[in-house]
Amino acid sequence: MAKNETDAKQALHIISMLVEDKFGVLQRISGVFSRRGFNMDSLTVGATTTPGVSRMTITTRGTDERVEQIVKQLSKLVETLKVSELSPDDSVSREIALVKVSVKDFATRSEVLSYADIFRARVVDVAAKSLTIEITGESTKVDAFIDLIKPFGIKEVVRTGICALQRD
Amino acid sequence: MAKMKGAKAVVEALKKEGVTTMFGFPGGANMPIYDALIEEEKNLRHILVRHEQGAAHAAEGYARASGTTGVCMATSGPGGTNLLTGIADAYLDSVPIVAITAQVSSHLIGGDAFQEADLFGLTMPITKHNYKILDAQELPKVFKEAFALTRLGRPGPVAIDIPKDVLNTMIEFNYPKGELKIPGYQPQLIGHPEQIKKAVDMIVAAERPLILAGGGIIASNAHQELVALAEALFAPVTTTLMAKGAISDLHPLCLNQPGMHGRVVANWAIQNCDLLICIGARFDDRITGDPATFATNAKIIHIDIDTAEIGKNVRVHLPIVGDAKSILTEMLKMLANVKYTKGENEWRKRIKELKRECTCDFNLKGNPIKPQKVIWELNQLMPKDGILVTEVGQHQMFAMHFYKAPGPRQFISSGGLGTMGFGLPAAIGAKAAKPDKTVVDLAGDGSILMVNQEFTTSVEHDLPVAAVVLNNNWLGMVKQWQKLFFEKRYSGTNLGKMPNFVKLIEAYHGKGERVERESEVHDALQRALKTDVAFLLDIVTDPEEDILPMVPAGGRLDHMILGKPCPKI
Numbered sequence: 001m002a003k004n005e006t007d008a009k010q011a012l013h014i015i016s017m018l019v020e021d022k023f024g025v026l027q028r029i030s031g032v033f034s035r036r037g038f039n040m041d042s043l044t045v046g047a048t049t050t051p052g053v054s055r056m057t058i059t060t061r062g063t064d065e066r067v068e069q070i071v072k073q074l075s076k077l078v079e080t081l082k083v084s085e086l087s088p089d090d091s092v093s094r095e096i097a098l099v100k101v102s103v104k105d106f107a108t109r110s111e112v113l114s115y116a117d118i119f120r121a122r123v124v125d126v127a128a129k130s131l132t133i134e135i136t137g138e139s140t141k142v143d144a145f146i147d148l149i150k151p152f153g154i155k156e157v158v159r160t161g162i163c164a165l166q167r168d
Numbered sequence: 169m170a171k172m173k174g175a176k177a178v179v180e181a182l183k184k185e186g187v188t189t190m191f192g193f194p195g196g197a198n199m200p201i202y203d204a205l206i207e208e209e210k211n212l213r214h215i216l217v218r219h220e221q222g223a224a225h226a227a228e229g230y231a232r233a234s235g236t237t238g239v240c241m242a243t244s245g246p247g248g249t250n251l252l253t254g255i256a257d258a259y260l261d262s263v264p265i266v267a268i269t270a271q272v273s274s275h276l277i278g279g280d281a282f283q284e285a286d287l288f289g290l291t292m293p294i295t296k297h298n299y300k301i302l303d304a305q306e307l308p309k310v311f312k313e314a315f316a317l318t319r320l321g322r323p324g325p326v327a328i329d330i331p332k333d334v335l336n337t338m339i340e341f342n343y344p345k346g347e348l349k350i351p352g353y354q355p356q357l358i359g360h361p362e363q364i365k366k367a368v369d370m371i372v373a374a375e376r377p378l379i380l381a382g383g384g385i386i387a388s389n390a391h392q393e394l395v396a397l398a399e400a401l402f403a404p405v406t407t408t409l410m411a412k413g414a415i416s417d418l419h420p421l422c423l424n425q426p427g428m429h430g431r432v433v434a435n436w437a438i439q440n441c442d443l444l445i446c447i448g449a450r451f452d453d454r455i456t457g458d459p460a461t462f463a464t465n466a467k468i469i470h471i472d473i474d475t476a477e478i479g480k481n482v483r484v485h486l487p488i489v490g491d492a493k494s495i496l497t498e499m500l501k502m503l504a505n506v507k508y509t510k511g512e513n514e515w516r517k518r519i520k521e522l523k524r525e526c527t528c529d530f531n532l533k534g535n536p537i538k539p540q541k542v543i544w545e546l547n548q549l550m551p552k553d554g555i556l557v558t559e560v561g562q563h564q565m566f567a568m569h570f571y572k573a574p575g576p577r578q579f580i581s582s583g584g585l586g587t588m589g590f591g592l593p594a595a596i597g598a599k600a601a602k603p604d605k606t607v608v609d610l611a612g613d614g615s616i617l618m619v620n621q622e623f624t625t626s627v628e629h630d631l632p633v634a635a636v637v638l639n640n641n642w643l644g645m646v647k648q649w650q651k652l653f654f655e656k657r658y659s660g661t662n663l664g665k666m667p668n669f670v671k672l673i674e675a676y677h678g679k680g681e682r683v684e685r686e687s688e689v690h691d692a693l694q695r696a697l698k699t700d701v702a703f704l705l706d707i708v709t710d711p712e713e714d715i716l717p718m719v720p721a722g723g724r725l726d727h728m729i730l731g732k733p734c735p736k737i
């Protein structure tokens with residue numbers, strides 16, 4: 001079995017970090033993963049309120065021990081200021097997906113729209129033969145929505161990856 | 169505030185850091201630094217190596233002999249890539265070095281310019297931290313931080329890549345004073361008192377405590393505390409290759425090294441202790457064998473400055489994160505205030521017995537010359553403050569096994585990376601740090617040929633070291649594996665027609681001798697050790713003498729292939 005397949009069966013972990021906004025920092029961090037044969041399921045980076053400091057959220061799969069080792073190695077990097085693992089129960093997480101789905105006729109169009117409505121997703125672009133829908137929520141919700149409209153024919157999909165914060 | 173070129177600022181920064189010796193090799197991109205070095209001839213000795221790999225290893229040897237940060241330098245492209253082996257070696261053995269490389273000018277970076285290699289990217293996974301300086305004004309701060317990082321917490325190499333135009337830019341040289349705050353790197357130095365207290369309780373309760381000491385003891389200068397702890401507990405100590413000498417190999421409590429080529433007594437002690445106190449070692453696979461069968465009768469206390477080492481390779485019952493010296497000091501204080509008895513028991517008796525049976529302290533006579541014989545003679549002849557450096561292979565393991573290192577920083581060997589070609593340049597570096605000491609490189613014939621150009625460096629810079637070559641005409645260690653695990657199918661390991669080593673060293677303006685008879689070893693070695701110029705002693709040794717005992721890779725420590733003089737366990 002390929003390494004990634006074994007990993008896929010293992011629990012999802014969310015790693016949240018504050019990093020110095022310097023060139024090379026992403027390479028350092030991805031190096032910690034790739035060296036150990038770990039895949040990142042998703043990665044988001046964005047500015048924080050402190051100039052020069054970014055927040056990164058990475059999701060990965062693996063045994064608790066191996067992920068703990070990764071967290072320790074990440075903490076050791078000079079340009080990471082804070083590294084923590086977020087537990088799903090104590091954190092809030094969101095992901096955005098844009099889904100371009102084909103709609104060949106009026107009936108499918110209204111069916112897709114009604115699903116979007118149930119999921120509180122928004123239509124962000126309308127074309128003759130397709131709709132582009134924006135959905136936001138926990139990854140499981142995004143997964144569920146995509147599964148549901150798959151039968152209509154998904155032309156393209158793009159997901160941002162998870163961003164997450166610890167609850168207070 | 170002085171205005172100066174970036175290149176001059178590099179040299180000034182080195183002086184501010186107290187650097188008096190550096191090892192390097194010039195090229196197009198780092199020429200501005202070489203130009204700036206001319207004025208500093210008296211303050212900052214530049215030792216021209218003959219291959220950049222030698223510069224990195226020499227910086228390591230310097231650092232390991234002196235306890236201060238070693239410095240090496242190379243030009244862009246091939247100069248920098250030639251440094252990589254040495255940097256990786258320093259990374260795995262936690263050796264504090266700063267590696268300075270020059271880079272093509274900023275406007276050329278990324279355009280496949282002449283002699284461009286992404287040294288920032290290449291050194292990233294083999295350094296503790298690395299820098300590429302794109303803003304010349306940052307230069308002083310980067311150097312200050314780099315030097316601090318080599319020694320703060322767990323030591324290690326730091327690389328600095330500087331484009332040529334940055335070296336030529338005028339900057340305000342304002343070297344940061346005092347301690348620099350590095351927000352992203354704040355290692356825990358003081359052990360948690362509660363954890364130390366718990367450790368003391370475990371120690372007091374233990375009947376069969378064993379100390380496993382690693383290179384962290386030497387890095388932290390905690391060798392005296394180590395010996396004090398061992399004596400207070402009447403506990404035997406086994407030291408990893410990196411810690412050889414942390415407690416004298418001659419100390420009655422020292423069991424020498426454990427692991428794949430370790431002593432029977434050390435491995436037996438690990439497998440049968442009820443408490444293993446590991447200090448500054450990282451449970452490398454060469455030490456543990458199969459981790460699932462390692463020290464299964466013991467609770468393990470792991471003292472290390474690097475949190476990431478805790479629980480990385482073996483299960484640990486009590487971790488204490490912090491600096492070994494400070495933790496051991498606290499521990500000794502607490503122990504002084506509790507009552508405990510640490511008397512003779514069956515376990516200690518058995519250890520004494522095994523230790524006696526595997527003293528490995530014998531004078532093997534006869535021809536062909538046995539490697540053990542050479543090391544036996546070295547033990548007789550080496551001055552008490554001498555430094556033994558090794559290459560990598562059987563000879564290294566013979567040295568580990570048989571050589572009696574009297575103290576810390578007197579046995580220097582490539583442990584983690586196992587780099588053939590480490591020894592000669594590292595010996596030259598050690599000699600530069602300790603010019604008054606006798607420095608010997610115990611070498612294999614294969615290893616020495618990887619770096620023999622550095623004999624020129626030794627001669628040219630008046631850094632006389634003696635290379636004692638155990639010439640078995642084979643890549644002996646690999647041959648041994650082929651013998652044991654590949655049904656004697658020898659492939660790529662016979663060295664065939666060897667060079668005439670005596671002529672070789674003479675060509676480098678050094679001195680050399682060849683020894684083929686056991687009866688000649690003593691006198692020849694004596695002459696080699698007394699040399700005032702680079703010396704190569706070519707000793708023809710028995711190619712069939714394997715280094716035993718041995719735990720096959722991934723095996724159990726108590727299932728060893730035993731050698732002739734080994735006690736049965």
Ligand SMILES: Cc1ncc(C[n+]2csc(CCOP(=O)(O)OP(=O)(O)O)c2C)c(N)n1
Pocket residue numbers: 559560561562563564586587588589611612613614615616638640642643644645646
């Ligand atoms: C740079 C490098 N290449 C290859 C090896 C693999 N290797 C380990 S020991 C050894 C043989 C060393 O031969 P020699 O220096 O003659 O020492 P001997 O084992 O004969 O004492 C080799 C090839 C290594 N450790 N380092």
